[in-house]
Amino acid sequence: MSEIPAVLITGASTGIGATYADRFARRGHDLVLVARDVVRMEALANRLRQETGVAIDILPADLTKAEDLAKVETRLRDDTRIGILVNNAGTAIGKSFVEQSVDDMTRLIALNATALVRLSSAIAPRLANAREGAIINIGSVVGLAPEFGMTVYGATKAFVLFLSQGLAHELGSKGVYIQAVLPATTRTEIWDHVGADVNAMSNVMEVGDLVDAALVGLDRREPVTIPPLHDGGQWDRVDGARKSMLGNLVNALPAERYRTTA
Numbered sequence: 687m688s689e690i691p692a693v694l695i696t697g698a699s700t701g702i703g704a705t706y707a708d709r710f711a712r713r714g715h716d717l718v719l720v721a722r723d724v725v726r727m728e729a730l731a732n733r734l735r736q737e738t739g740v741a742i743d744i745l746p747a748d749l750t751k752a753e754d755l756a757k758v759e760t761r762l763r764d765d766t767r768i769g770i771l772v773n774n775a776g777t778a779i780g781k782s783f784v785e786q787s788v789d790d791m792t793r794l795i796a797l798n799a800t801a802l803v804r805l806s807s808a809i810a811p812r813l814a815n816a817r818e819g820a821i822i823n824i825g826s827v828v829g830l831a832p833e834f835g836m837t838v839y840g841a842t843k844a845f846v847l848f849l850s851q852g853l854a855h856e857l858g859s860k861g862v863y864i865q866a867v868l869p870a871t872t873r874t875e876i877w878d879h880v881g882a883d884v885n886a887m888s889n890v891m892e893v894g895d896l897v898d899a900a901l902v903g904l905d906r907r908e909p910v911t912i913p914p915l916h917d918g919g920q921w922d923r924v925d926g927a928r929k930s931m932l933g934n935l936v937n938a939l940p941a942e943r944y945r946t947t948a
């Protein structure tokens with residue numbers, strides 16, 4: 687791996703992914719951009735090549751399609767210049783659970799969850815072998831909040847958090863850093879896809895502020911970065927409470943409250 691590793695970013699044609707591309711290029715990283723819209727990625731790549739001089743490859747892929755996913759997996763396995771994977775591509779679907787089509791739910795899970803597992807699996811052995819590198823997974827605060835009413839989307843984001851924490855547990859000791867980033871409402875096109883007007887919402891974060899904050903978390907090697915959460919101690923307390931339960935989770939006998947008295 688080169689001293690400044692190349693970064694492969696999924697969902698790099700717009701929004702959070704395109705902003706990561708901008709910021710990593712300005713830090714001197716070569717890039718591999720992955721998404722479906724080649725025209726947009728070309729425009730971004732041309733601008734960033736001119737402004738920063740880094741090398742940028744475009745790898746068009748629909749990450750819900752097995753053959754496209756396989757191309758990206760192969761690139762992650764074989765291209766030893768790539769030392770950072772940003773698993774950002776994702777979408778959301780509108781309406782309530784009973785109104786959503788199961789086919790839409792299945793595509794959502796394929797993009798927001800399955801693709802992350804496959805791409806992480808493609809690069810992790812190589813990074814662990816080299817004892818360096820990083821995987822950045824973009825989750826969402828919705829993954830902490832069933833009450834927000836985006837059930838399947840939120841479930842995929844809870845999956846992203848668990849996957850990240852599990853990978854950090856398994857790979858941290860092998861020199862691979864894993865970061866879960868949990869944005870809240872951020873001004874991007876994702877809101878068009880759920881049929882909502884982001885301009886009518888309050889407390890919307892600008893995408894540049896979100897990614898710059900996430901990069902502060904990256905530089906600090908935080909396992910979980912939640913840019914919109916002002917009291918970081920709240921997350922520490924929630925995660926601490928979870929960890930304090932670990933030693934009590936496995937027992938031979940059911941808890942007293944479940945024992946029948948009949």
Ligand SMILES: NC(=O)C1=CN([C@@H]2O[C@H](COP(=O)(O)OP(=O)(O)OC[C@H]3O[C@@H](n4cnc5c(N)ncnc54)[C@H](OP(=O)(O)O)[C@@H]3O)[C@@H](O)[C@H]2O)C=CC1
Pocket residue numbers: 696697698699700701702703720721722723724747748749750774775776777778797824825826827868869870871872873874875876877879
């Ligand atoms: N914006 C927000 O409020 C929040 C966003 N997030 C998360 O941030 C991540 C980025 O979202 P955001 O930038 O807002 O969304 P955008 O809709 O602006 O961008 C999504 C990106 O993913 C790509 N993408 C979508 N579908 C596919 C596909 N099938 N295969 C490959 N690439 C695909 C799109 O490119 P193309 O269409 O060219 O394929 C695009 O580059 C997502 O994981 C999202 O869940 C989390 C919390 C809040």
Ligand SMILES: N[C@@H](C=O)C(=O)O
Pocket residue numbers: 778825826827828869870871872876877880
């Ligand atoms: N992307 C948003 C939902 O559509 C979110 O995670 O807040």
